[in-house]
Amino acid sequence: MKRLAFIITLLIVSSCAKDKSNFTLKGTIKDLKKGTVYLQKIEDSTLVSIDSLNIIGESPFELRTYLDAPEVLFLKLDKNGEDSGIIPFFAAEGITEINTTLKNFFMDAKIKGSVQQEKLEEYKLMMDKFKDKNLDLIKNNLEARRSQDSLQIDSSLKEYNNLIVRKYLYTINFAINNKESEIAPYLAVSEIPDANLKYLDTINKALPPAIKDSKYGKELQDLIDERRKE
Known part of the structure; x- marks a missing residue:
């Protein structure tokens, strides 16, 4: 009987938790x-x-x-x-x-859901283009190495480095342009946590109070504080 009562209690607690969702x-x-x-x-x-x-x-x-x-x-x-x-x-x-x-x-x-999800999908569309370009560069680099074309190897490496810079800059600009959304600090902490501290700080300073106080706004502030200690 005690076990049955315990199980019933758990079910009631679970039901209440869902009712408050x-x-x-x-x-x-x-x-x-x-x-x-x-x-x-x-x-x-x-x-x-x-x-x-x-x-x-x-x-x-x-x-x-x-x-x-x-x-x-x-x-x-x-x-x-x-x-x-x-x-x-x-x-x-x-x-x-x-x-x-x-x-x-x-x-x-x-x-289909939140406005934050819509922004995330918009961001991912551009990231897919960066990934496709990255795959092309990898292919070109492999072909250059097979043919031992040192000029092409250097060229593909420079293009790769430029692509990384463009990806970071796009993410920074996307975050700043969407500073009114939780997507801004989320992208900062999940996509570019190793970016130059001044860029992370720029994103952080652009956030309105409500976004600064959000889950990812707080995580961004914690990330910046930790980076400053290094």
Whole structure:
């Protein structure tokens, strides 16, 4: 009887926690027969699950949590005891919808939700172009090394270094141009934490008080403080 009462108490606590949620993740996974989806967040540099659901068939799923402020969360799929992929997304109070497939869980993900997510996708589109250019440079460098073309090797190396600089400058400008959004400090701490301190400080000084006080605004300030100690 004591064990039964304990289990009932846990269920009641869990139900209350979901009732107090202010964020819902809805979605579907095409061709999934059976699996478990997890809603996760990063705590102390570790991914932890904050909600989960067992799925049978292609039925829609719903996961919930409470957000103090917008932040990047993760949708993870576990199929037959094996990790089948993870999808990061920028969550904010309200509803986010993710529809994807079992075959290409990450690549096929269509995300509809927060304005922060829209900005993140805009940023990623440009980053994809940088990645494509980087692959071209790697290919050119390999061909130059095979033919022992020292001029082409030097040229591809210079282009690569210029590409890195352009990527950093684009990220800095994107953050400053979107200083009213949590995306600004998030990109600073996740994409360019090793950038010149003056650039990180420029982003930080451009943030309005509300963004400075957000999760990633505080992380950016902590990063700058740590870098100054070095």
